Amino acid sequence: MTRNRVLRQSKLLRAKGVFVLEDLTxxxxxxxxxxxxxxxxxxxxVxxxxxxISYKDARDVVHRVEWEDYQHWLDLPWPKK
Incomplete structure (x- = not known):
């Protein structure tokens, strides 16, 4: 319950310079x-x-990354530095 409460308040914390990140696999x-x-x-x-995992595209449309799409994202080339 504490974890969920902190995550819900993450926007308020972010305004104070504190960033809460979810522990991902x-x-x-x-x-x-x-x-x-x-x-x-x-x-x-993102x-x-x-x-x-969800992301907002350039047109402000929200997309959810489905398990079936994981390999697509992993196969994309990394941008050149």
Whole structure:
């Protein structure tokens, strides 16, 4: 219950410079970072809630990354530095 209460208050904490991150499994963390970094021009923001990864695209449409899509995100090339 404490965990859920802290996560619900994360927006208020973020305004004070405190960031609360969900503890993701290794595969979820890798997919999360793939969504966040591999298509940064098309993805505005990425977040997770209860292990589910979601993102907002450039048109402000929210998408949920389904298990079937994980391999697609993992196979995308990393951007050149």
């Amino acid at each position: 290794p595969i979820n963390r890798e997919v999360f970072m793939s969504v966040k970094r591999k298509m940064s021009d098309e993805v505005k923001s 977040w997770s809630r209860n292990g589910a």
